[in-house]
Amino acid sequence: MFGYYLDLALRSLRRNKALTVLMVLAIALGIGASMTTLTVLHVLSGDPLPGRSDTLYYPQIDPRDDSGQMPGEEPPKQVTLIDGLNLLHAKRADRQALMAGGYVPVQSDAAAVDPFYTEARFTTADFFPMFGTRFRYGRGWNAGDDEAKARDVVINGELNSRLFGGADSVGRSLRIADTRFRIVGVLDDWAPNPHFYDLNTGSFGRTEQVFVPLQTAMNLKLERHGSNDCWGRGTGGNGRIYPGDTCVWLQFWVQLDSPAKAAAYERFLVHYSQEQKALGRFVKPPNVRLRNLMQWLAHEKVVPDDVRLQTGLAFGFLLVCLVNTIGLMLAKFMRRAADLGVRRALGASKRALFAQLLVESGVVGLVGGAGGLLLAGLGLWAVRQRPSSYAALAHLDGAMLLVTFLLALGSTLLAGMLPAWRACQVPPALQLKSN
Amino acid sequence: MELRPILSTLRRHKTTAWLLILEIALTCAIVCNAVFMINHLLQHMQMPTGIDEHGLVQIQVAEVAPLPDIYARAREDLAVIRQVPGVRAVTLTSQLPLGFSSSNANIMLDPTQRTPSLNAGTYFGLDLVRTMGLRLVAGRDLRPDEVLDADVVLKLVAAGQTDTFAPVTVITQAMAQRLWPGGDALGKMLYLGPIGVRVVGVVAELARANAYDDATAQYSMILPMFMGAGKDQSYLIRTRPQDRQTVLKAAVAALKKADPRRVVTTQRTYDEVREKFFENDRSMAGILVGAIAALLVVTALGIVGLASFWVAQRRRTIGVRRALGATRRNILNYFLTENFLLATLGIVLGMVLAYGINLFLMLHYELPRLPAVYFPVGAIALWLIGQLAVLGPALRAAAVPPVVATRSV
Numbered sequence: 155m156f157g158y159y160l161d162l163a164l165r166s167l168r169r170n171k172a173l174t175v176l177m178v179l180a181i182a183l184g185i186g187a188s189m190t191t192l193t194v195l196h197v198l199s200g201d202p203l204p205g206r207s208d209t210l211y212y213p214q215i216d217p218r219d220d221s222g223q224m225p226g227e228e229p230p231k232q233v234t235l236i237d238g239l240n241l242l243h244a245k246r247a248d249r250q251a252l253m254a255g256g257y258v259p260v261q262s263d264a265a266a267v268d269p270f271y272t273e274a275r276f277t278t279a280d281f282f283p284m285f286g287t288r289f290r291y292g293r294g295w296n297a298g299d300d301e302a303k304a305r306d307v308v309i310n311g312e313l314n315s316r317l318f319g320g321a322d323s324v325g326r327s328l329r330i331a332d333t334r335f336r337i338v339g340v341l342d343d344w345a346p347n348p349h350f351y352d353l354n355t356g357s358f359g360r361t362e363q364v365f366v367p368l369q370t371a372m373n374l375k376l377e378r379h380g381s382n383d384c385w386g387r388g389t390g391g392n393g394r395i396y397p398g399d400t401c402v403w404l405q406f407w408v409q410l411d412s413p414a415k416a417a418a419y420e421r422f423l424v425h426y427s428q429e430q431k432a433l434g435r436f437v438k439p440p441n442v443r444l445r446n447l448m449q450w451l452a453h454e455k456v457v458p459d460d461v462r463l464q465t466g467l468a469f470g471f472l473l474v475c476l477v478n479t480i481g482l483m484l485a486k487f488m489r490r491a492a493d494l495g496v497r498r499a500l501g502a503s504k505r506a507l508f509a510q511l512l513v514e515s516g517v518v519g520l521v522g523g524a525g526g527l528l529l530a531g532l533g534l535w536a537v538r539q540r541p542s543s544y545a546a547l548a549h550l551d552g553a554m555l556l557v558t559f560l561l562a563l564g565s566t567l568l569a570g571m572l573p574a575w576r577a578c579q580v581p582p583a584l585q586l587k588s589n
Numbered sequence: 590m591e592l593r594p595i596l597s598t599l600r601r602h603k604t605t606a607w608l609l610i611l612e613i614a615l616t617c618a619i620v621c622n623a624v625f626m627i628n629h630l631l632q633h634m635q636m637p638t639g640i641d642e643h644g645l646v647q648i649q650v651a652e653v654a655p656l657p658d659i660y661a662r663a664r665e666d667l668a669v670i671r672q673v674p675g676v677r678a679v680t681l682t683s684q685l686p687l688g689f690s691s692s693n694a695n696i697m698l699d700p701t702q703r704t705p706s707l708n709a710g711t712y713f714g715l716d717l718v719r720t721m722g723l724r725l726v727a728g729r730d731l732r733p734d735e736v737l738d739a740d741v742v743l744k745l746v747a748a749g750q751t752d753t754f755a756p757v758t759v760i761t762q763a764m765a766q767r768l769w770p771g772g773d774a775l776g777k778m779l780y781l782g783p784i785g786v787r788v789v790g791v792v793a794e795l796a797r798a799n800a801y802d803d804a805t806a807q808y809s810m811i812l813p814m815f816m817g818a819g820k821d822q823s824y825l826i827r828t829r830p831q832d833r834q835t836v837l838k839a840a841v842a843a844l845k846k847a848d849p850r851r852v853v854t855t856q857r858t859y860d861e862v863r864e865k866f867f868e869n870d871r872s873m874a875g876i877l878v879g880a881i882a883a884l885l886v887v888t889a890l891g892i893v894g895l896a897s898f899w900v901a902q903r904r905r906t907i908g909v910r911r912a913l914g915a916t917r918r919n920i921l922n923y924f925l926t927e928n929f930l931l932a933t934l935g936i937v938l939g940m941v942l943a944y945g946i947n948l949f950l951m952l953h954y955e956l957p958r959l960p961a962v963y964f965p966v967g968a969i970a971l972w973l974i975g976q977l978a979v980l981g982p983a984l985r986a987a988a989v990p991p992v993v994a995t996r997s998v
Contacts, residue, residue, distance in 0.1 A: 173897075176890050183883065257820060259653040259852065269653040271820065271852055332654035375655070377820060386782065389746050390692065392739045392816060394655060398747060459954050460873050463626075467880050470619045474612055474884055478891040481608035485898040488605065541868050576604055 156513065163514035170486065174518065177479045181522025181565060184475030186529025187468040189550075189558045193530065194537060195465050196554055197547045198358065198457045202346035206286050207447040209248075211408050211416060213241065215427055216441035218385050219400075229441050230383055231454075232354075232402040236435075242278060246422045247408035248415065249284040252368060253277035254404045255355045257379035260364065261329040262317045272313070273355070273379065274330075275362040276371035282308070282339075284409045285351070290314070292324035292339035295367055303373045307335040308365040314340045330364065331376055341365075347547055348456045350447055352405050354381040357456045358544035372396065378403070420444045458544075472565070479522075479569045483515050487577035494580050504578050511574035519566020527558055595927045602899070606931060609895055613935025613971055616888045618942035621967035622950065623877045625959050630874045634867045636806055638686040639761070639794025641722030642859050643830040644677075646837045647685060649855035650844055651820035659817030660738045669843050670824055675836040678827040680720040683713040683816050684798040685823060685859070686809075687866035691798035696810075697780040698768060706779075707767055709760075710797030710809040713739070717811050718759060718792060720827050726762055728775045728790035736813040751784045756813055759790035763807035786812070800866075820854065833858050885970070889978040896924065896982035907986055908993030917987040924983035925976060932975035936968045943967065 167174045201207050216229035217237055233241070238252040256274035261267075281287070282294030291314075295306045307330065314323055323337050345361035366376065375394040380403060382390045388400035397403045410416040420442060427440035445453060487494075494507055530550065537548040550558070599606045648670075656662050663681050670679045684691055692713070695705035717723070718730040735757055745753060758779075765774035765788070774788045800806035816822050824844075828836040841856050900907075907920055947959035 173894055176894060180887050180890075183887070187880075187883075257651075259651060261653060269850070269852060271651050271854055384782075387746055387749060388782075389743050392743060392819070395740070395743060458869075460869060463950075463954065464873075464876060467619070467623070467877070470615065471880060471884060471887075474615045474619070475887055477608055477612040477615065478887055481605055481612060481891060482894045482898075484608065485602075485605050485895050488602070489898055489902050540872060542872075 155509075159510045159513040160517070162510060163517050166486075166490075166514055167517065173482060173486065177482055177518050178522045178525060180475040180478050181519060181569065182525030182529055184468075184472035185523060185526025185558070185562055185565060186533055188465075188472045188561065189526060189530035189554070190533030190537060190548075191461070191465040191468040192557065193534060193550055193554045194544070194548050195457065195461055196557075197549070197551075198348070198461055198544055199451075200347070201448060202348055202350045202451075203285060203447065209409050209411050210284070210447045211247075211410055211419070211444050212447070212450045213406060213408060213419070213423055214443040214445075215423055216438050217400075217402075217430070217436050219437045227441070229443055230402040232381075232383070233404050233406045234399060234402050235396070235404060236399060237430075238404045238406050241406055241426070244422070244426070247419055248411050249280040249409035250407065251278045251280040251284055252404055252406050253281060253351065254368065254371075254378050255352050255362075255380035256366070256371060256376050258330050258364065258366075258376050259332075260313075261332075263327065263329075267317060272363040273360070274364045274366055274371075274376070275352075276366050276368040276376065276378070278368050280409075281365070284407065285346070287344045288342035290340045290342045291322045292337070294339055294365075300367050300369055303370045304367060305333065305335045305370060306338045306367060308339040308341060309337060310341045310345075310361065310363050311343050313363040330366065331374060333374055335366070347544075348451060350451060350456075351407055352380060353454055353456060355379060356543055359546055360543070416444060416446075461544075476565055476569055479518070480572050483518070483569065484573035484576055487511055487573050491577070491580050494577060498580065507578040508574050511577055512570050515570030515574055516566055519562070519569050522569075523559075523562025523566055526562055530558060592926070592930070595923065595930060598903075599927070599930070605895065609892065609931050610935040610938065612888055612891055613932055613975070614938035614942055616884045617936050617939025617967045617971050618946055619884055620881050620970060621939070621943040621963050622946050622959065623881050624966060625947070625963050626956065627874050627877050627881075629956065630870045630877075633803055634870055634874075636687075636796060636800060636803065637794050638796040638863070639721075639723055639792060639807075640686055640859070641827060642863060644722065644827050644833070645859035646826045646828065646833050646840075647855060647857055647859065647862065648824045648826070648837070648840060648844065648853065649820065649822070650818070650824075651852050651854050652818070652848075653850050653852065656818060659819060660740075660815060662818040663815070663822070665847065666818060666824065666844060669847050670826060670840050673826075673836060673839045673843050675828050675832040676826055676840065677829070678716065678720040680714055680716045680825050681816065681818075682717060682823050682825050683821065684710065685825065685862055686796040686798060687800055687863055688798040688823075689866065690821065693797070693799070694781045696764075696768070698778075700780045700783055700785065702780075707764070707808055708805070709764055710799070711781075712795070712809060712811045713814040713816050714811065715813070715815055718790070720825055721795070722827065723795055724793040725759075726791050726793050727773075728759070728788070730790055731757060731759060731811060731813045736815050739814050739816050742814050746784065749783075756784065756786045757789040758786045758813070759792060759811040760788055761795050761807050761809050762791055762793055764810065765791050767808070823855070885974055888971075889974050892928065892975055892978035893981060896928065896979045897985075900924070900982045900986040903986070904989055904993055907989045908991055908995075911989060911991035912994040920989070921983050921987040924979055924986055928975050928979040928983075929972065932972055936971055939967065939971070940964050 214229040215237060217234055242250055242252045254276050256276050257271060258274045259269050259271050261269040278300050279295050279297045290311055294308055295304060299306055314320060323340060327334050327336050348357040349360040382397040382401045382403035384390060384401040386400040388398040391397040410419050423442040424440045427436055427442060430436040497507060534548045534550060538545050667679055667681060670676060692711050693708055694711045696707050696709050697705050715733060715736045718725060769777060774791055777788050778785050794807055795809045796806050797809045826836060826840060837856055841853055950956040951958060
């Protein structure tokens, strides 16, 4: 029976070619646009470290005075150097790392490579095990190297390719700001998106090429790169002068393996704030936050507004396309009311009629859905050609492919069922009477 | 035109008619808001900066090894650039209008104030007014003897000896208006934390580097601090618009000649700075235009399709009407009026929807309220498109000969 209905459907669709093309194109365009924007939204609101993100937390404390320089109840988004080092040395978490962004001149021993500037991360040792960075060669440094201000450096795979042609460069050296550093590790392709651990240097498509121990970098006064907020007498610093004691400019991350530990750590932050207040450093009553990675990203609203708006717009468009197709399909079925009336009078059940019409509208929906998938691929390609920082990330993954399929199927059923159901309500006798 | 027959026909095709009304309503609502957003974006993109945009070029250099004296180096570099033919003026600045990377400060009128009066972009440098081509509306520019090296200022501030120097500033008219509404800003004091600064000049306009919000885009001030050479500082050169590329190349060459080891990280005209700043807005506006076009085309084609069906379905009825004396004009009018009725219903519904969408956008995306002028714009667009779309099928209907009435199907 299905084969026969399919044959009937194809005949009917061929009879109004322009209309069929219009219906298929409308569904395809709607699905293509929605899937493109939804995929971008999905990629941008994704988890940068799946499997690890729920044990990573971003503690915030409030060391500000009440001069009102930074209004609001929310504690600062970064920490001061003193608080960062205190929390780091307290070692109350399973792992902890204090870090800041940098922008450093790199020179290779190979004379052929001109000196160039690149983004750097000044951080303490736990950064690598805590964030689960994959190493191609070697490993990170340890806490002892941090304290010894060792001239160790970890570089990423891209820089390794540029300077050493991708060979194992562990033990070799490079110069940063005219100082010789020993390479201890080479990262595999590791670039979490969004760049969650420091959103000030851009949320997407950012990655550092060199990683230097924080205390070594500060000892050498390597130039930092990022944002700072000051109050009281604090000034943001300039060149090789770092921001003052009343400025926040470092990021502090901790790993807490269980919710109980997280609760204990929050109590520790309150306790620390009280202690600092007793010492006269803090002025305000304890004001702490302990958000995990995904909560932090949501709080910082890393997904650009434009992307949300575009998604809304695309779904609005899809809705118009669906209504359009349903309307046309229904009009088409109603035009054949006489045929349907005759079939009903000859004994076809409503169910049989419904099945026949559904096959016809289903074909339109299915072809439209497939076209939508193609258009989504094309749309994502177009997004990748755009200058936005997140452009390169726009790829269709398994989950989104499934969503696309479901969306296409849902649209098909909606666009198919409603007209089919409406049309098979035709009373047989009435249609036979006229004409 | 008699409306009753049209209404009674539509009553027989309720579902289809409602679907068409719904489609027109959705299109109308989205188009209204999209046109509004495009207008909003275009306005934002025309933001004035107050500087001589077509006569400025920017160069940033970074050193490979730490410099012994960044201030001496910056003065040498400025002297080197000044020698380049075609350079009318040159300065060192910490930021550029619409340059993204910004330095800002909270401004108070009283050092004991608990919440700041406003937040302003802080430009540090000497000779910025002349080099950028700013228009002074009151007072004067900063004098060279008032400008201190950053290290000196930072040390004094850190030591709490802020009363040992008496800094002065040039602010924008917008900022002056906000701080002293209706009053004269010249000679007034404002405070950056504990540091008091006296206003000596007011410029008409100077946009800040992070001018995302139109309301606060013109809150900027120039402070008398010389930052010295550094990767974040820019040499800003004023020249004639037609000389920009030559001057840019010559200045970069001269800087490289002075010290071949350094890295030039940025060299561009100011036009490129502006272009980069509004890149996302421009592409968003493009997407919105595309969406409007796609929506209108789909809706128009939908109307054509539906009208064609109805005309085909009513061929016999039309024949009978023609045989009974209706003119072609009557038949044409019938279909045009029918579409007009449907479009009007859709537009009314669409207006309500447009208002709802705008309320949602105001809540979530800091968009202003949709001005009432956009409602008639959307209505007229959809009426026109509806009438144009239905014209083809309606003409076909009008061409139905009366003899059809006599044929049996």
